[in-house]
Amino acid sequence: MVLPVTLSIAAAAALVNLWLALRIVVGRFRGKILIGDGGDSRLVAGMRAQANFVEYAPFVLILMGLIELAGGARFWLWVLGGAFVVARIGHGWGMTRPAPNVGRAGGAIGTWAILALLAGWAIGIVYTAQAVPVATTTVVRIDR
Structure with a gap:
């Protein structure tokens, strides 16, 4: 099963991680x-x-994937996933600016809030899920 929301947010997260890594490489070259x-x-x-x-x-992506598999509302997964990516860009940008600043604080608080919401959503799915019937196989016998 393809998880389009989680897959898209994971791809965006990979790009954010590359951006953060490239900044380190530049800093290493600059300072030898x-x-x-x-x-x-x-x-x-x-x-x-x-x-x-x-x-x-990883925690955000795992929770998103499991919630999406459980049938969680894709709209809200898009909202939270997009907000996570924005928060992490803000945090990464803010880390290289004089502290305190809005990017760093907003990114950290946003990330915590998103993680808490996803965790609560996941727990809610577990404790409000209806009993799922066990898959059954029907055998049709034809006697001649």
């Missing part, structure tokens, strides 16, 4: 730093932005 952060605060911020993304994205 092959390993570690070399004490470069911008590189540290970029590395943390990507690591933070990698810490949250």
